[in-house]
Amino acid sequence: MNHVIKANEVSLTYNYTNRVLKSVSFELEGNKIYGLLGRNGAGKTSLLSVLSAFTKPSYGSITIDGEEIFENSKLTEKIVFVRDINLEVEKQRLKKYIQEISVFRPLFDHKYADYLIKRFRLPTDQAVSKLSRGMQSALHVIIGLASRAPITIFDEAYLGMDAPAREIFYEEVLNDYMEHPRTFILSTHLISEMESMFEEVLIIDQGKLILHEEADVLRERGTSITGSAEVVDQFTAGKKILKEQSLGGTKKVMIYEELSAKEREHARQVHLELGPITLQELFIHLTKEEE
Ligand SMILES: Nc1ncnc2c1ncn2[C@@H]1O[C@H](COP(=O)(O)OP(=O)(O)OP(=O)(O)O)[C@@H](O)[C@H]1O
Numbered sequence: 001m002n003h004v005i006k007a008n009e010v011s012l013t014y015n016y017t018n019r020v021l022k023s024v025s026f027e028l029e030g031n032k033i034y035g036l037l038g039r040n041g042a043g044k045t046s047l048l049s050v051l052s053a054f055t056k057p058s059y060g061s062i063t064i065d066g067e068e069i070f071e072n073s074k075l076t077e078k079i080v081f082v083r084d085i086n087l088e089v090e091k092q093r094l095k096k097y098i099q100e101i102s103v104f105r106p107l108f109d110h111k112y113a114d115y116l117i118k119r120f121r122l123p124t125d126q127a128v129s130k131l132s133r134g135m136q137s138a139l140h141v142i143i144g145l146a147s148r149a150p151i152t153i154f155d156e157a158y159l160g161m162d163a164p165a166r167e168i169f170y171e172e173v174l175n176d177y178m179e180h181p182r183t184f185i186l187s188t189h190l191i192s193e194m195e196s197m198f199e200e201v202l203i204i205d206q207g208k209l210i211l212h213e214e215a216d217v218l219r220e221r222g223t224s225i226t227g228s229a230e231v232v233d234q235f236t237a238g239k240k241i242l243k244e245q246s247l248g249g250t251k252k253v254m255i256y257e258e259l260s261a262k263e264r265e266h267a268r269q270v271h272l273e274l275g276p277i278t279l280q281e282l283f284i285h286l287t288k289e290e291e
Contacts, residue, residue, distance in 0.1 A: 001150060002029070002030040002031045002183075003030045003064050003065055003078065003150055003151060003183065004027065004028070004029055004030055004064070004065055004066075005027070005028040005030065005051065005062065005063075005064055005151065005183070006025075006026075006027045006028075006062070006063045006064075006066075007024050007025055007026050007027075007047075007050075007051070007060070007062055008025055008060050008061050008062070008063065009023045009024070009025050009059065009060035010023070010024045010025070010047070010050055010057045010059070010060035010061070010062065011023055011024070011057060011058050011059040011060055012043075012046050012050060012055065012057050012058050012207075013058045019207060020043045020046045020207050021043050021046055021047055021050065021057070021207045022206075022207040022208045023059075023060070023208075024047060024060075024204070024207075024208070024209045025060075025209070026202060026209060026212050028183065028185075028200070030151075030183045031181050031182060031183060032183065032184075032199040032200055033173070033174075033177060033184045033186065033197050033198055033199050033200075034183070034184065034185045034186070034198065034199070034200050034201070034202060035186055035187075035188060035191075035194065035195070035197070035198035035200070035201045035202070035215070036048065036185060036186065036187040036188075036202050036204065037187070037188065037189075037191060037201060037202070037203045037204070037279075037283050038187070038203060038204040038205060038287070039205065039287050040189075042204045042205055042206060042207070042287075043204050043206075043207045044155065044156075044187040044204060045083065045155055045187070046207075047204060048081060048083070048153050048155050048185065048187060049081070050062060051079075051081075051153065051185070052076070052079045052080075052081035052151075052153055053069045053070050053071070053072070053075070053076045053079065054081060056070050057070075064078070064151070077104075077105075077106060077149075078149055078150045078151055079149055079150075079151045079152075079153065080105065080143075080144050080147040080149035080151070080152050080153065081153045081155070082140050082141065082143065082144035082152070082153065082154045082155065082157050083140070083155040083156075083157075084137070084140070084155070084156065084157075084159050085140065087128045087129055087131070087136050087139070088129050089129060090127065090128040090129050091127050091128075091129060092127065092128055093124065093125065093126065093127060093128070094117065094122060094123070094124045094126065094128055094131075094139065095117075095124055097128045097139075098110075098113055098139075098142070098143060098146075101143055102143075102146075102147075105143075105147040105148075105149065107147065107148040107149065108146055108147050108148065109146050109148055110146070112145070112146045112148075112176075113142055113143070113146035116138075116141075116142040116145060116146060116172065117142060119168055119172070120135070120138040120141075120142065120165060120168060122135055122138055122139060122142075123135075132160075133159075133160035134160040134161045134162055134165055136160070137157060137158060137159050137160045137161050137165075138161060138165055138169075140157055141154070141157050141158075141169050141172075144157065145172055145173070145176055148176075148180055148182070149182070150182050150183060151182070151183045151185070152182060152183065152184050152185070153184075153185045153186075154173075154184070154185070154186045154187070155187050156187055156188060156189065157169065157186070158188075158190065166190070166193065170193070170194065170197060173186070173197065174197060186198075191278075191279050191280040191283055192278060192279075192280045195215070195278065195279040195280065198215045198279075199214065199215055200212070200213065200214050200215060201213055201214075201215050201218060201279065203283060203286060203287065205286070205287045210286060210287070211286060215279070217258075218279060218282060219276060219279070220258055221256050221257060221258045222242075222254065222255075222256055222276065222277035222278075222279075222281070222282045223254070223255055223257075223259060223274055223275070223276065223277065224252055224253070224254045224255075224274070224275045224276070224277050225252070225253050225254075225255065225267065225272050225273070225274055226250065226251070226252040226253075226272065226273040226275070227250070227251070227270070227271055227272040227273060228249055228250065228251070228271075229246060229249055229250065229251040231270050231271070231272060232251040232252075232253050232272065233251070235263075235266075235267060235270070235272055236253045236255055239255045239257050240255055240256045240257050241253055241254070241255055242254040242255065242256050242277075242281075242282070242285035242286070243281075243285055254277050254281065254285065256282065256285075256286075259274070
């Protein structure tokens with residue numbers, strides 16, 4: 001079932017002075033894979049923590065299907081929030097640990113968890129505390145996926161995983177999403193690895209939501225334009241320029257603005273080369289420090 005998540009002017013202040021979320025509002029219609037991007041300290045974990053009702057916002061609210069989620073167990077059982085919890089003191093063996101956690105997850109699929117344990121090659125005969133850093137992350141991912149919660153939130157869940165393990169994580173999110181459509185919200189720094197998974201992207205910068213857009217629209221809007229400097233300048237005058245690079249008489253400019261068919265045709269006629277820009281490039285330029 002689809003659930004609409006709404007953030008209504010959410011602000012969060014730590015220790016009375018440190019305002020880490022600043023009036024964040026958005027609506028997620030659900031049954032999609034959302035990417036939450038932001039630089040270190042931007043407020044991603046804080047926002048996800050509020051979204052999953054672990055933290056009460058200092059101002060504003062989060063609702064699911066119109067109902068406030070904080071201290072609402074009927075709604076919070078629909079959410080799984082996977083983050084980097086230290087398992088150093090966890091003396092249980094893997095299967096027992098999963099067994100105990102699954103009691104609180106009404107839709108937990110044990111067969112799928114067993115399959116994932118094999119896929120990630122996790123040893124079942126060791127105490128959880130003895131698992132390596134990447135294996136502990138894989139365990140969190142297994143619990144997150146096998147919980148089949150209608151709203152599944154992964155906060156940089158790949159930390160410590162090597163490239164093959166991250167690949168398994170991405171594949172399993174996509175496969176399981178196809179088979180059991182639900183809402184995924186994934187925060188990440190590894191934009192180039194994960195961008196093709198996202199249907200919508202939210203970018204948070206210094207506690208503010210600076211962008212919420214469909215990934216396809218972002219891909220269409222971001223364009224690089226290369227050619228003779230004078231022609232490039234004429235073509236891009238008045239457009240939202242993200243970055244300029246010059247080499248001799250040649251210039252490359254990245255813009256964030258959709259070009260009409262007429263503009264594209266004009267670019268071709270004046271020998272300008274148009275190319276896509278990646279979400280990573282867009283992210284870097286939208287969140288860079290003011291000079
Ligand atoms: N429990 C806390 N008490 C006080 N300040 C906190 C607390 N948790 C986070 N902060 C501060 O809130 C801000 C946002 O932190 P948050 O962890 O949400 O960012 P993030 O985007 O997830 O960062 P990263 O990508 O580095 O994990 C930071 O300035 C951080 O120092």
